[in-house]
Amino acid sequence: MITYTDIAADQMICLQCGAPLIKEETYSCAACHKDYPHLHGVPLFVSNEEEYIAGMAKQYADFAQQKEAELGELEQAFENRPLRQVYWQQLRKALSGNNELIGTLVNMLCERASPAALLRTKSSPVTAAVLKDFQYLKRDWCWLEEGELQLSEILGPLEEVINEAISDRENILVAGAGVGRIAVELCGYFEKVYATDLSFSMLWFFQQLLKGASINFHEINYANILQDTYVARELTASYHAPFSGYTLPEVNDKLFCYISDILHSPHKDGSISAFCSAYFTDVLALKLLLPEVKRLLKPGGVFIHLGPLGYGFEDVGEKLAANEIRAAFIRAGFEVVREEVIRCNHLESDLSMQTVTLKNWLVVFRKMEYVQQPIVDATIFGVCEGIKYEVRGRLEEDIPMDQIMIRTADGEAVIIAELAFDILRFLATPQTFETLISHLDSCYEIEAPSMIADVLLHLESLKVINRI
Ligand SMILES: C[S@@+](CC[C@H](N)C(=O)[O-])C[C@H]1O[C@@H](n2cnc3c(N)ncnc32)[C@H](O)[C@@H]1O
Known part of the structure; x- marks a missing residue:
């Protein structure tokens, strides 16, 4: 096994x-x-554990403090409101219960944080992360009608896409996996599932569930409720049979969950069959995410995006529209495999007077396999359109080679050596491989034409030259 x-x-x-x-x-x-090391049982793959743990501890401690302060303020606000006591007592119980759970996380992190690292850590404003854990626990693991309906509405089309368009099912990397229900469902389709998230609490909750434990917490609805008793409800998250039908031992055999920043993930280049970005693409700027997706995916591997583009960061310059994301993937050497919009209501509940409808963009991009064609004497090469270059100075004093920066039509920068640059100069008018070799023979000592062929294949893969 x-x-x-x-x-x-x-x-x-x-x-x-x-x-x-x-x-x-x-x-x-x-x-x-x-x-x-593991952090309370969750494998931790970050470059600096001390900094990570101190940062998380500080973030959760700040959050807990803020929640305690809010509770104190509400205590005062409801003191002389005898008619609102049903609402207040319910709310107070829920807030105190949730704060206790957050306090447990703070203690766990502080236990592992180094005092020196804690002192170095500044407060960060990302404290809302903890509240998101409860939202995702509610959708994923409380077996409420609204959560299961929403999941079935998005997972049905996802399943179809996997069945129709993805043949390599060796593994899938679920980025920003949260508390993991989508990753668990994907166990039904892939041999290995890597579920990773930067948040300790999300993965600690997920791991508790994978060990068969239950988590009690409260859902809180301050407004849009029909009855004062709806202000809070106690929920229990636990593992039951998901849509995939996988039991806990089966899931634990297939799925590996670990903490990491998706921008520095501990996987080999070209080792991932599918990259799942469900409700995640809008968490980070695409200019940061896309190079890592490209690095990780095998040739022919797929990137699956599912979700709206609400964007959780401030920089408006990076809040791309769907068509801009599509164009960026195509520029980076991907093709569109499937694309559709799936509507679902987000946790629509009888307890609430408000329903949020999401129009989820489901798109699959495939990283194109670069198939190298063999080069023969008569193969004609020319320089691709839109190529620009600039000389950036000497590589080293004693090596007579300039560092030359080539910019492709896509704007990608490639550093090449002088030999490659000479090749490009000569290919300004298209030439056969044979004439290129005899030209270069007069300026360089070429030991074997295969050496030049390798340079040409490399320039071709970079889209600097093409065959005519
Ligand atoms: C909107 S939630 C989506 C959760 C999950 N994909 C789902 O749909 O159930 C985004 C998740 O991304 C995680 N996250 C944020 N930045 C991250 C990063 N740089 N690397 C990995 N995960 C990250 C957050 O902790 C959070 O769990």
Whole structure:
């Protein structure tokens, strides 16, 4: 039987030096021996654990403090409101219960945080993250009609896309997996599921559920309620049979959940079959996410986006529309496989007078496989349109080679050496491979034409030259 730790070890690499990781009690690098400890049972793959733990501890402590202060203020506000006591008592119980749970997380993190790192850590404003945990626990693991309906509305089309358009099912990386229900459902379609998130609490809750534990918390609805008793309701999250039908041992065999920043993920280049970005693409600027997606995916691997584009960051310059995201993927060498819009109501409940309808964009981009055609003497090459270059100075004093920056029509920058630059100069008018070799023979000592062929294939893969 494969255990999830074996699954992880064969694919993961050190964030510091890129060598493979080995699994003993925890993970460590086979080459530089960097350790990747667990944080309360959740594997932690970040370059600086001290900083990560202190940052999280501070964030949750600030959040807990803010919630305690809010409770104190409400206590005063409701003091002389005898007619609102049903609402207030219900709300107070819910807020205190949730604060207790947040307090547990703070204690767990502070226990592992180094005092020096805590002192160095500044307060960050991202404290709303904890509230999102409760929202996702409610949708994913409380087995409420509204959560299951919403999940079935989005997972049905996702399942169809996987069945029709994705043949390589070796593995899937679920980015920003949250409390993991979507990742669990994907176990039905992929041999290995990597569920990763930057949030300790999301994955700690997820891991508790995977161990068979229950989590009690409260949903709070301050407004849009028909009855004062609806202001809060106690919910229990627990693992039951999901749509995929997978039992806990089956899921634990297939799925590996770990903390990491998706922008620095511990996987080899070209090792991922599918990258799932459900309600996640709008969390980070695409200019940061796309290069990592491209690095991780195998040739022919797919990126699946599911969700609206609400954007959780401030920079308006990076809030791309769907067509701009599509164009960016195409420029980066992807093709569109499927695209549709799926409507669903977000946790529509009888308790609330408000319904939010989401129009989820479901799109699948495939990373195109670059198939190298062999080069023969008569193969004609020319320089692609829109190529610009600039000389950026000498590489090294004693090597007579300039560092030359080529800019492709897509705006991508490529550094090449002088030999490649000479090739480009000569190919300004298209030439056969044979004439190119005889031209270069007069200026360089070319040991074998295959060496030039390799340079040409590389320039071709970079879209700097093409065949005519
Ligand atoms: C909107 S939630 C979506 C959760 C999940 N995909 C779902 O639909 O159930 C976004 C998630 O991204 C995580 N996240 C934010 N920045 C991240 C990063 N740089 N790397 C990995 N996860 C990140 C958050 O912690 C959060 O769990």
